[in-house]
Amino acid sequence: MGYQKTMTPEERLAIIQRYIAKMPPLPATVTKVMAICNDPNATPADLNKIISLDPVLMGKVLRLINSAYYGLVQEITSLVRAIIMLGINTVKNLVLSTAVLSTLGNRRNFQALNMDDFWRHSLSVGVASKLIARKRGAPRNRLEEYFIAGLLHDLGKIPLNNRFSQDYQEVIHRSRSDALPLHVAEKASFGIDHADVGRLITDNWQLGADISDTLFFHHTLEGVAGDNREIIHSVALANYYVNVKGLGFSGNCCPQPVRAENFSGLDITLDYLESVEQEVKSEIERALVFLRVAG
Amino acid sequence: MHVRFWGVRGSVASPGRDTVVYGGNTACLELRLNGSDRVIIIDAGSGIRSLGAHLIRTRSAPIEAEIFLTHTHWDHIMGFPFFDPIYRPNTRLKVYGPITYEEDTLDRIVGDQLSYRYFPVRHSELSAAISYHQLREEEMRFGDGLRIKTKYLNHSLLCLGYRFEYDGKVLCTGYDTEPFQNVFSDDPASPGYDPVVCEEGARAVADANKALLDFFRDADILIHDAQYTLREYSAGKSGWGHSPMEHAIQTAIAAGVRKVVLFHHDPDRRDAELQALESKFRAAQPSGAPEILVAREGMQLSA
Numbered sequence: 078m079g080y081q082k083t084m085t086p087e088e089r090l091a092i093i094q095r096y097i098a099k100m101p102p103l104p105a106t107v108t109k110v111m112a113i114c115n116d117p118n119a120t121p122a123d124l125n126k127i128i129s130l131d132p133v134l135m136g137k138v139l140r141l142i143n144s145a146y147y148g149l150v151q152e153i154t155s156l157v158r159a160i161i162m163l164g165i166n167t168v169k170n171l172v173l174s175t176a177v178l179s180t181l182g183n184r185r186n187f188q189a190l191n192m193d194d195f196w197r198h199s200l201s202v203g204v205a206s207k208l209i210a211r212k213r214g215a216p217r218n219r220l221e222e223y224f225i226a227g228l229l230h231d232l233g234k235i236p237l238n239n240r241f242s243q244d245y246q247e248v249i250h251r252s253r254s255d256a257l258p259l260h261v262a263e264k265a266s267f268g269i270d271h272a273d274v275g276r277l278i279t280d281n282w283q284l285g286a287d288i289s290d291t292l293f294f295h296h297t298l299e300g301v302a303g304d305n306r307e308i309i310h311s312v313a314l315a316n317y318y319v320n321v322k323g324l325g326f327s328g329n330c331c332p333q334p335v336r337a338e339n340f341s342g343l344d345i346t347l348d349y350l351e352s353v354e355q356e357v358k359s360e361i362e363r364a365l366v367f368l369r370v371a372g
Numbered sequence: 373m374h375v376r377f378w379g380v381r382g383s384v385a386s387p388g389r390d391t392v393v394y395g396g397n398t399a400c401l402e403l404r405l406n407g408s409d410r411v412i413i414i415d416a417g418s419g420i421r422s423l424g425a426h427l428i429r430t431r432s433a434p435i436e437a438e439i440f441l442t443h444t445h446w447d448h449i450m451g452f453p454f455f456d457p458i459y460r461p462n463t464r465l466k467v468y469g470p471i472t473y474e475e476d477t478l479d480r481i482v483g484d485q486l487s488y489r490y491f492p493v494r495h496s497e498l499s500a501a502i503s504y505h506q507l508r509e510e511e512m513r514f515g516d517g518l519r520i521k522t523k524y525l526n527h528s529l530l531c532l533g534y535r536f537e538y539d540g541k542v543l544c545t546g547y548d549t550e551p552f553q554n555v556f557s558d559d560p561a562s563p564g565y566d567p568v569v570c571e572e573g574a575r576a577v578a579d580a581n582k583a584l585l586d587f588f589r590d591a592d593i594l595i596h597d598a599q600y601t602l603r604e605y606s607a608g609k610s611g612w613g614h615s616p617m618e619h620a621i622q623t624a625i626a627a628g629v630r631k632v633v634l635f636h637h638d639p640d641r642r643d644a645e646l647q648a649l650e651s652k653f654r655a656a657q658p659s660g661a662p663e664i665l666v667a668r669e670g671m672q673l674s675a
Contacts, residue, residue, distance in 0.1 A: 120555075120564055121555040122557065122569065150509050151583060155572055155576070157556060161552055161554065161555060164530075166529075167530060170472075
């Protein structure tokens with residue numbers, strides 16, 4: 078897409094909406110896969126059935142199983158075989174990670190932003206959000222939602238970056254030179270920011286309200302109330318921490334500080350986040366093998 | 373090739389008056405090669421403590437050893453902090469073993485046992501030079517004509533069987549494992565029943581069990597998981613990742629093995645039971661079938 082600074086916000090919105098309508102529908106599988114993988118009572122038949130519904134995911138899982146990582150002598154040609162030979166726990170972990178990480182790992186989606194840096198940032202926020210949730214004693218069955226909400230919080234940047242790549246480079250530049258948070262610079266140039274676009278995507282994909290609200294509100298915490306307040310604040314805090322630490326990069330050269338009341342409301346201190354830095358980093362290293370497969 | 377058993381128990385060390393004959397230490401084997409000074413150790417269960425003392429007592433030269441871990445369940449690594457050579461500055465150790473994707477690296481999994489929360493000495497304070505190497509399913513040459521093949525077994529964690537080939541002789545380990553089974557129901561009444569999946573599962577099981585027999589083929593010595601009796605296995609222990617003794621023996625027969633050693637005894641298995649089982653199995657063996665031995669601490673075998 079060329080240089081189109083003269084477009085009106087309405088024209089830009091229409092372009093983004095057309096792009097979103099064509100984004101591959103992954104979420105139904107991902108949420109079901111997560112539910113199955115996190116259910117200790119799920120049977121091998123349940124797991125096989127859900128994966129079989131998504132041939133792309135199935136292909137990626139088999140590719141990983143047959144990669145040098147396991148060095149298997151006999152090629153494993155079906156998920157049934159993988160479950161029998163490697164065990165359901167190993168396969169569950171492979172499937173879960175592959176499903177989540179292969180979601181957006183298409184290089185064509187990345188132009189102004191560097192895909193690896195973007196993913197590293199997103200993964201770090203996902204991992205940090207989950208650690209915050211764990212520290213706060215969130216129920217075990219909700220931890221993955223924190224992870225997914227954190228992982229996907231910047232999803233709205235992908236269509237902006239893809240459709241208006243040249244403009245988006247300028248927006249990132251402006252964020253740096255004018256010391257503006259990226260979403261403010263986006264709004265000034267496009268009339269729409271990645272939070273708005275994120276919500277359009279989640280509406281289209283019919284993701285849950287917790288994830289949808291996180292994408293929409295993670296830069297505008299004032300006045301956020303209701304059931305999803307905790308997850309939104311946790312992701313916002315994780316995002317700030319990850320930006321300050323420079324774990325990956327998603328275009329925001331000037332992250333807004335998260336106010337003290339967010340810390341006190343969450344009962345989390347910066348010291349705690351400092352203390353889990355190593356854990357965040359090692360989780361990311363482990364995920365890199367999947368990034369390579371997903372690419 | 374010579375193998376010496378320093379720990380034969382599974383799950384957890386089980387000292388007491390009912391285990392004095394066969395021993396209560398968990399898995400540890402010492403392998404020696406004819407004409408070579410190399411020390412090869414398989415697993416670092418609690419039995420490795422006595423092996424360490426023995427090495428220090430009997431060797432004048434600094435200790436160099438290779439440790440092959442079958443997997444990293446606790447009964448196979450718990451002795452590592454008590455292996456005295458790790459505190460000697462001239463010791464050189466190479467530790468090999470498999471890891472599962474979700475876990476940390478091998479040095480973390482084994483080495484983190486030496487952290488203050490578990491132990492008074494930290495891994496970073498050890499005097500010995502220790503390196504860690506992840507193994508997959510593979511075939512390797514290890515110098516002096518020693519070849520090692522590895523194969524994933526059927527356990528709740530990725531677990532490797534080893535096949536050591538040296539000077540025309542073969543020693544295999546087949547623990548911790550149980551027969552591969554079709555986990556996809558063949559009962560049309562079950563909720564997830566799918567005939568195609570069930571058939572694919574049955575084929576996968578047949579292939580996996582055959583591949584394992586090929587891996588053990590013609591071994592001089594096969595040291596095999598035998599935690600349960602068939603009766604125990606059938607009464608609720610199936611799927612726990614361990615074999616019935618009868619399966620170990622059948623495997624040895626089918627693979628043309630010369631000696632099969634029943635290994636990884638249940639911590640509740642008393643000496644009297646093991647003695648009775650050993651006599652029973654031996655009496656039932658037809659001539660020409662593999663020799664059956666029940667592993668006991670201190671036992672030495674040569675191939």
